[in-house]
Amino acid sequence: MNTNLRHIALIWTIPVLLGIALAAGSTWPGTVDSAPAVKEAAKGPVQKWVKVSVELPASQTPFPPGDGAVIANAQCLICHSAGMVLRQPPLTQDEWVGEINKMRNAYGAPLAADQIDGLAKYLRSINDGQSSKGPSAMDGQGG
Amino acid sequence: MQRPLFPPLPLSRRRFLAGVSRLGLTGLLGASAWDAVAADLVEFPFVNGRRELATNFPQKGAMILQRTRPPLLETPFEVFDQGVFTPNDRFYVRWHLANIPTEIDPATFRLTIRGHVGQSIQLTLDELVRNFEPFEIAAVNQCSGNSRGFFNPRVPGGEWANGAMGNALWRGVRLKDVLDRAGVKAGALQVRFNGLDTGVVPQTPDFMKSLDIDHARDGEVMIAYAMNGALLPLLNGFPLRLVVPGWYATYWVKMLNDIEVLDKPDDNFWMTKAYLIPDTPFANIVPGQKDVKMVPINRMLPRSFFTNVKDGAVLKVGQTTIVRGIAFGGDAALAKVLFSADSDGDWHEARLGPDHGKYSFRQWEVPLRLSSPGSHPLRIKAVNVAGSVQPDRVNWNGAGFMRNVIESVAVQAA
Numbered sequence: 001m002n003t004n005l006r007h008i009a010l011i012w013t014i015p016v017l018l019g020i021a022l023a024a025g026s027t028w029p030g031t032v033d034s035a036p037a038v039k040e041a042a043k044g045p046v047q048k049w050v051k052v053s054v055e056l057p058a059s060q061t062p063f064p065p066g067d068g069a070v071i072a073n074a075q076c077l078i079c080h081s082a083g084m085v086l087r088q089p090p091l092t093q094d095e096w097v098g099e100i101n102k103m104r105n106a107y108g109a110p111l112a113a114d115q116i117d118g119l120a121k122y123l124r125s126i127n128d129g130q131s132s133k134g135p136s137a138m139d140g141q142g143g
Numbered sequence: 144m145q146r147p148l149f150p151p152l153p154l155s156r157r158r159f160l161a162g163v164s165r166l167g168l169t170g171l172l173g174a175s176a177w178d179a180v181a182a183d184l185v186e187f188p189f190v191n192g193r194r195e196l197a198t199n200f201p202q203k204g205a206m207i208l209q210r211t212r213p214p215l216l217e218t219p220f221e222v223f224d225q226g227v228f229t230p231n232d233r234f235y236v237r238w239h240l241a242n243i244p245t246e247i248d249p250a251t252f253r254l255t256i257r258g259h260v261g262q263s264i265q266l267t268l269d270e271l272v273r274n275f276e277p278f279e280i281a282a283v284n285q286c287s288g289n290s291r292g293f294f295n296p297r298v299p300g301g302e303w304a305n306g307a308m309g310n311a312l313w314r315g316v317r318l319k320d321v322l323d324r325a326g327v328k329a330g331a332l333q334v335r336f337n338g339l340d341t342g343v344v345p346q347t348p349d350f351m352k353s354l355d356i357d358h359a360r361d362g363e364v365m366i367a368y369a370m371n372g373a374l375l376p377l378l379n380g381f382p383l384r385l386v387v388p389g390w391y392a393t394y395w396v397k398m399l400n401d402i403e404v405l406d407k408p409d410d411n412f413w414m415t416k417a418y419l420i421p422d423t424p425f426a427n428i429v430p431g432q433k434d435v436k437m438v439p440i441n442r443m444l445p446r447s448f449f450t451n452v453k454d455g456a457v458l459k460v461g462q463t464t465i466v467r468g469i470a471f472g473g474d475a476a477l478a479k480v481l482f483s484a485d486s487d488g489d490w491h492e493a494r495l496g497p498d499h500g501k502y503s504f505r506q507w508e509v510p511l512r513l514s515s516p517g518s519h520p521l522r523i524k525a526v527n528v529a530g531s532v533q534p535d536r537v538n539w540n541g542a543g544f545m546r547n548v549i550e551s552v553a554v555q556a557a
Contacts (some may be wrong), residue, residue: 049249049268054201054377056245059211079241079343082208089190089297099299106416108346127191139298139541141417 059083068122075111075119077105088127096120098140182321182462185219187304188454189292192400202376209301213340214239214378218306224378224468225451225474227504228281229309231371236378237307239350239394242341244398245377253380254321254366254487258335258404261326268382271368275316275324276366282312282388284395285473286438287418291543296430298543305448310471310504313386315367319360322404327356334359336385338398348412351396353405354387361390366399388473388502391440391545393418414439418544425538426545432435442474442546445525445533447507456554460516467508472527473547477502482509483522493523511557522551 059081063072068084076085091099102118103109111119184194184209197208199218216236222229249268250556257263266274268275284308291300301307335353341350358364365386368374375381380397387394393413409415419437420426425444428435447470458464470480481490494507513519524533539550 039534049382050249051246051250051373052377052381053246056201056214056243057197057199057211061211074259079347081210081212083208084215084301086298087194087209087302089292089302091299095299106314107411110344112322141419141542 061086064126066122066125068119068125071115071119072109072122075109075115079103079109085123087125089129091124093120093124096123099123102140123126158297159338168512187292187302189302189304190297191293191302192304200378202232202234203236203378204230206233206236207304207306209303213241213243215301216378217303218309220304220306220448222306223504224467224525227469227499228311228371228507228556229491231311231373231376232378233377234284234309234311234370234376235286235307237301238340238378238397240340240342240347242343244339247339247377247382247398249382252400254383254400254402255478256321256325256402256404258402259328259331259408260322260404261328264325266321268368271316271366271383275320277314278317279314280363280386280388281310281312281499282386283308283502283504284386285443285445285446287308287391287393287544288542290546293546294539294543295537296539298541300543306390308338310469311370311374312499313365313367314369314372315365315383317362318364318366318402319362321366321402322360325404327360327404328406330406331404331532332407333409335403335405335409335411336394336396336399337401337403338380338396339400340398345426350396350413351397351409351411353409353411353414354394356404358387360466381456389443391418391443393440418542420542420544421540425534425547426540427534427538428540430539430541439542443471443474444545444546445475445477445527445531446471446550447480448550449521449523449552452552452554454552457515457553458511458554458556460513460556463510463512465508466511466521467506468523469504470507470523470525471504472501472525475503475527475529475531475533478526478528480505480507481524481526482507484511484513484519486520490524513554516556518553518555520551520553522549524549545550 061082063082079120097116100116101117104111160301179374185194185196186192186193195208196205198205199215200206203216207217207219207221209217214236218229218233218235222233253265254271255265286303288300289307290304290305291298292302292304333353333355335351337349337351340350354364367384367386368382375384383399385394385396385399418440420440422436422438423427448468449466450468452466470477480495481491482493483490493507493509498505528534533547533549539544
């Protein structure tokens with residue numbers, strides 16, 4: 001069990017009757033002026049809102065060594081970890097240029113224009129597999 | 144072979160227990176590239192398909208790691224064989240922007256409704272729960288790019304297999320009721336939804352999505368404060384998430400804290416530059432095709448999956464096996480699920496499990512007896528009540544959205 005769960009807000013109580021919920025006042029639905037809503041809510045599980053505090057894991061995976069790794073580690077990791085980049089299908093260098101430009105133009109990556117080609121070459125080299133294929137089919141939108 | 148074999152459900156709620164009996168098979172039949180190649184690795188059947196299983200995300204069990212920050216976590220497919228509702232701790236996770244609050248205090252959280260309304264309002268969580276009629280609906284939440292890794296030619300993006308989806312019983316309040324409390328003014332066109340997450344650099348467009356006003360007020364779109372009887376895991380949007388039944392998950396804004404009624408069409412990045420699909424049947428185009436009208440992604444298509452057999456499964460000749468899976472109708476109720484065990488287009492209707500509503504997963508099963516040894520192609524396809532049928536030719540587009548081709552597995556009879 002994750003230690004974070006100690007801080008987490010999932011407090012379970014058994015379903016209680018409407019009357020008990022009204023009397024207690026501290027559990028949903030509690031004391032309410034909207035009787036039909038209370039009656040309906042009381043049919044479901046009764047829960048209590050509690051502060052949630054969790055810790056999200058940090059990525060332990062930097063970009064692999066190579067010309068361009070310094071740029072990738074300095075720039076790409078500002079907004080996202082390396083994992084999804086390393087799990088891409090083999091893209092051509094031009095397609096990587098397209099991805100990098102999307103990051104610059106659509107998402108505001110502070111990457112200098114003269115870094116684009118070097119970074120694209122590096123990303124292609126670490127994600128190799130099919131350097132020559134047909135014309136690019138991707139449409140380059142976000143999402 | 145008459146006894147029902149729908150597996151037990153994760154929920155103890157009594158109305159889900161009807162018609163459920165014990166699991167008839169243990170685990171998935173078949174050994175293939177889909178199997179875990181080690182205890183903590185999964186190999187998807189596409190290039191660069193090796194993935195780690197992560198167990199260190201809060202409120203989550205073992206999940207397939209696509210990206211750590213911001214998290215992209217896929218549901219291991221065997222989870223879908225375990226019940227019609229996807230457990231919260233195995234429900235897939237997809238965030239766009241890395242500034243995700245990790246601490247949320249329900250005492251200070253507010254949901255704001257503003258814009259083209261009679262009076263802006265701010266609601267506490269208790270007010271939302273207490274002052275509005277509760278509403279419940281079972282609905283599939285599916286990433287627009289679910290199954291993107293299977294696209295051929297491949298396209299960049301989150302390289303998911305089929306596990307970027309889940310089904311839950313959502314509980315909360317109708318969006319319509321909340322909008323009515325603020326009073327939508329004449330001339331309202333759309334409603335825009337924003338959550339607490341933001342980009343790391345200020346230039347990154349904040350993630351916001353919009354629905355047309357009539358859709359927003361249809362009485363089905365809702366604000367959920369619970370899923371499967373529990374509060375939402377933080378990574379699934381605690382404390383509030385928009386639920387848009389029948390529509391792709393991009394609209395299901397997580398950590399929802401701001402609702403703005405617009406009197407003009409939303410021109411924000413995430414509606415006009417991202418999540419666009421070709422305005423064609425099944426969003427299908429030929430790779431490289433240009434000059435296609437693009438529109439915001441919207442309604443889901445029907446899909447069906449095998450959950451207890453995989454490529455390479457070995458079945459005994461002459462022995463009956465229950466083959467089963469899940470299906471959903473997309474934006475309309477499932478009408479039927481058809482099964483084929485040959486390549487001649489001979490389709491048979493599968494038996495369907497309990498019906499949890501038009502937007503829910505529904506289990507299907509077929510007793511299968513193969514009389515001749517060798518390889519047999521098994522196919523499954525869903526048909527919804529609006530007449531939409533899963534296509535037997537793969538649909539493709541440049542963003543990797545809306546895959547819904549008929550699924551098939553090749554089993555061996557021996």
